[in-house]
Amino acid sequence: MATGKVDVSRRCNYYSPSGRARDRRQHEVSQRNRHYIPSNAIEHQKFPEGREQLHHEKKRKFSPIIWDREDNQAKKTPRYGEEEAKVVPEKRVVPASIISAIVKSQSEPSSDVSDGCFSKSPASKQLGPGSKLLVMSPQKHDQKEDVEHSVVEDGELVQERNLLMSRWASEDESPWDKSVPDEDEMFELKDGSGTSTESGEFRIGRPDHWPGSSGEFDGSCESQKVAKHAGLTECPATYDDSGDYLNQSDSRSDEESSEIEESWSSSQGRVSMLNSCRSVFEFERLNRISEGTYGVVFRAKEKKTGEIVALKKVKMSTAYPELGFPLSALREINILLSINHPSIVTVKEVVMDDHDNVFMVMEYMEHDLKGLVEMRKRPFSTSEIKCLMLQLLDGVKYLHDNWVLHRDLKTSNLLVNNKGELKICDLGLSRHYGSPLKPCTPVVVTMWYRAPELLLDAKEYSTAIDMWSVGCIMAELLANEPLFKGSNEPNQLDKIFRTLGTPNEKIWPGFSKLPGTAKAKFVKHPYNNLRKKFPATSFTGSTVLSESGFDLLNQLLTYDPEKRITADEALNHAWFQEVPLPTCKELMPTFPPRHAAAGL
Numbered sequence: 051m052a053t054g055k056v057d058v059s060r061r062c063n064y065y066s067p068s069g070r071a072r073d074r075r076q077h078e079v080s081q082r083n084r085h086y087i088p089s090n091a092i093e094h095q096k097f098p099e100g101r102e103q104l105h106h107e108k109k110r111k112f113s114p115i116i117w118d119r120e121d122n123q124a125k126k127t128p129r130y131g132e133e134e135a136k137v138v139p140e141k142r143v144v145p146a147s148i149i150s151a152i153v154k155s156q157s158e159p160s161s162d163v164s165d166g167c168f169s170k171s172p173a174s175k176q177l178g179p180g181s182k183l184l185v186m187s188p189q190k191h192d193q194k195e196d197v198e199h200s201v202v203e204d205g206e207l208v209q210e211r212n213l214l215m216s217r218w219a220s221e222d223e224s225p226w227d228k229s230v231p232d233e234d235e236m237f238e239l240k241d242g243s244g245t246s247t248e249s250g251e252f253r254i255g256r257p258d259h260w261p262g263s264s265g266e267f268d269g270s271c272e273s274q275k276v277a278k279h280a281g282l283t284e285c286p287a288t289y290d291d292s293g294d295y296l297n298q299s300d301s302r303s304d305e306e307s308s309e310i311e312e313s314w315s316s317s318q319g320r321v322s323m324l325n326s327c328r329s330v331f332e333f334e335r336l337n338r339i340s341e342g343t344y345g346v347v348f349r350a351k352e353k354k355t356g357e358i359v360a361l362k363k364v365k366m367s368t369a370y371p372e373l374g375f376p377l378s379a380l381r382e383i384n385i386l387l388s389i390n391h392p393s394i395v396t397v398k399e400v401v402m403d404d405h406d407n408v409f410m411v412m413e414y415m416e417h418d419l420k421g422l423v424e425m426r427k428r429p430f431s432t433s434e435i436k437c438l439m440l441q442l443l444d445g446v447k448y449l450h451d452n453w454v455l456h457r458d459l460k461t462s463n464l465l466v467n468n469k470g471e472l473k474i475c476d477l478g479l480s481r482h483y484g485s486p487l488k489p490c491t492p493v494v495v496t497m498w499y500r501a502p503e504l505l506l507d508a509k510e511y512s513t514a515i516d517m518w519s520v521g522c523i524m525a526e527l528l529a530n531e532p533l534f535k536g537s538n539e540p541n542q543l544d545k546i547f548r549t550l551g552t553p554n555e556k557i558w559p560g561f562s563k564l565p566g567t568a569k570a571k572f573v574k575h576p577y578n579n580l581r582k583k584f585p586a587t588s589f590t591g592s593t594v595l596s597e598s599g600f601d602l603l604n605q606l607l608t609y610d611p612e613k614r615i616t617a618d619e620a621l622n623h624a625w626f627q628e629v630p631l632p633t634c635k636e637l638m639p640t641f642p643p644r645h646a647a648a649g650l
C-alpha cells in the first residue's frame with residue numbers, strides 16, 4: 051500500500067464477523083453480572099443485506115442547523131425585543147428574573163467568551179459573510195418531505211432556501227457518495243482567496259512548510275484565520291503546556307470550505323424542520339466548568355424540571371465576527387445531534403440567547419478523565435481501567451462504524467460520571483471519512499495523542515489515528531500520567547521513537563515516503579522499551595500489565611496504521627476476558643463533583 055494510505059475497507063465493516071466471538075464473550079461476562087457489559091451487546095441486529103448494523107443507528111437525530119449562505123448579507127440579525135420580534139419564537143420570551151440579571155450584567159463589561167452566558171454581549175453576533183444560521187430543536191423532521199419553507203425575517207416572509215437535514219439521515223454507506231466536492235474544491239475557500247499548495251492542500255501549523263509571512267501576522271488563531279482568508283500562509287503551531295494544539299481553529303478551518311460545500315451539495319435532502327429552539331433563559335446558570343478553544347462550558351439547571359445539564363456556548367470570534375459561525379461547532383452539533391450511543395455525550399438540544407449566541411445543551415457529566423488522572427495519586431485498578439477502556443472502545447467503534455473520525459481523542463475529552471459511565475465529547479475536530487480516502491489536514495489531534503503518521507504529515511489517514519490516541523489513553527490510565535509529553539512535533543516524535551524504537555521500512559512499509567521523513571534525520575533507537583514502562587510485575591504497588599494487556603497496548607501503539615488494531619478487534623481482545631475482569635460500571639469509584647471540589 052502506498053505511503054500513508056490506509057485500507058479503509060478493512061476498518062469500515064458495519065459489524066465484523068469477529069462480533070460473534072464478542073457476543074460469546076459478552077454473554078459469559080454478563081453471566082457474572084458484576085462485570086461490565088458493553089452497551090451494544092444486545093442491540094445489534096441483522097439487516098436485510100446480511101449486514102449487521104447497530105441498533106443505535108435507528109435512533110439518529112436530525113441536525114437543527116440550517117445554512118442559508120446566499121441570504122442577504124446585509125440583513126440585520128433579529129434581536130430580541132426589536133421590531134423583528136416576530137422572528138423570535140414565543141419560546142424565547144425572557145423571564146423577568148433573567149431580564150433583571152441581564153440589566154445587571156449590561157452595566158458590567160462583558161466579553162462573550164468569559165462571561166457571556168445569559169448576559170447581553172456588547173454587540174450583536176453576526177453569523178458570517180452571507181450566511182445565516184438558524185438553529186432549531188430537532189424534534190420535527192421528516193426525511194421524505196422536501197418542501198421549501200418560509201420564515202419571517204425583517205418582518206417579511208422570505209423563502210427558506212437551505213433547510214438541510216443531517217447527512218446522518220442518509221442510508222448510504224459512504225459519506226462521499228454524493229455530496230463531496232473534489233479535492234481541489236476541498237481546499238479552496240469559497241472566495242477563492244485561500245492559499246494552497248500544489249496539491250491543493252492548505253498548509254497550516256508547519257513552520258518549515260511556509261513561504262514568506264506577513265509582518266503584520268501576530269500568530270493568534272484569529273489572525274491566522276484572517277491571514278489564511280487573505281492568502282497569507284505563516285501559521286506556526288503553538289502548544290500549551292499540556293500539549294494542546296492552540297492553533298486548532300486553523301486546522302479545523304482549512305476544511306471549512308469542503309464541509310460547507312458538502313452541506314450545500316447535500317441540500318437535496320431538505321426536510322421540514324422549521325421549528326424554533328428554546329431560549330437559554332429557561333436554564334439557570336450555576337457555574338462555569340471549563341473554557342476550551344471553541345466554547346465555554348457551564349453547569350446549569352433547567353428551571354422547569356430542575357435537571358442539571360451542561361451548556362456549551364459556542365465561541366464566536368469577537369475580533370473578526372465576519373468569520374462567522376465556527377465550522378467546528380457546526381460539525382459538533384451536527385454529529386452529536388445525529389448520533390445516539392451511551393459512550394458518546396448526548397446533546398439534548400440547541401438553545402439561543404437573544405443575541406443569537408448558540409448553546410449546546412448536553413447531559414451533565416461530573417468529571418473528565420484528565421481531571422481524575424490528575425486528582426488521583428494512584429492509577430485506577432486494572433479492572434477499572436478495563437471498564438473504562440471497554441466503554442471508550444465501544445464509543446470509538448460506533449463512530450468508526452458510522453464513518454466518523456473523532457480526531458481529538460484525549461483524556462480531557464472523555465467525560466465520566468458518578469455512575470461509572472464514560473462518554474466521549476468534543477467532536478469539534480471530527481469529520482466524516484470515506485472510501486477512497488481524501489486528503490485531510492494532518493494537523494489534528496492534540497499533540498500528545500497524535501499518531502506518528504500525522505506527525506509525519508500523512509495526508510491520507512483513517513480510523514487508525516483514533517486508535518493510536520486510544521493507546522495513549524490506555525497508557526495514561528495505567529501509569530496515571532500521559533505517555534508521550536512532547537513539547538513540539540519533533541520532540542513528540544523523538545519521545546515516541548525513544549520508547550517504541552525508530553520505525554523503518556521493514557516494520558512500517560511506506561514510512562520513508564511520508565512527507566515528514568524527508569525533512570528530518572531521526573536518531574535510530576533500535577529497541578522497543580515500552581515493556582519497561584509497563585512491567586508485568588511490580589514491587590511498588592503500581593499497576594502491572596499482563597502479557598495480554600501489553601499485547602493490546604502494543605497493538606494500539608503500532609507504527610504502521612495498516613497493522614494497528616481496530617476498535618472492533620480491540621473490544622474482542624483477550625485482555626478483557628482474563629482476570630481481573632472488567633468492573634461493572636456501578637462498582638466504579640465515585641469522586642466529589644468538580645464544582646464541589648472548587649467550592650462552587
Ligand SMILES: Nc1ncnc2c1ncn2[C@@H]1O[C@H](COP(=O)(O)OP(=O)(O)OP(=O)(O)O)[C@@H](O)[C@H]1O
Pocket residue numbers: 339340341342343344345346347360362395412413414415416417418462463465475476477478
Ligand atoms: N457534558 C459535559 N458535562 C460536563 N463537563 C463537560 C461537558 N462537556 C464538556 N465538559 C467540560 O468542558 C471541557 C471542554 O469541553 P470541550 O472539549 O467540548 O470544549 P472545547 O472548546 O472543544 O475544548 P478543547 O479546546 O479542549 O478542545 C471538557 O474537557 C470537560 O471538562
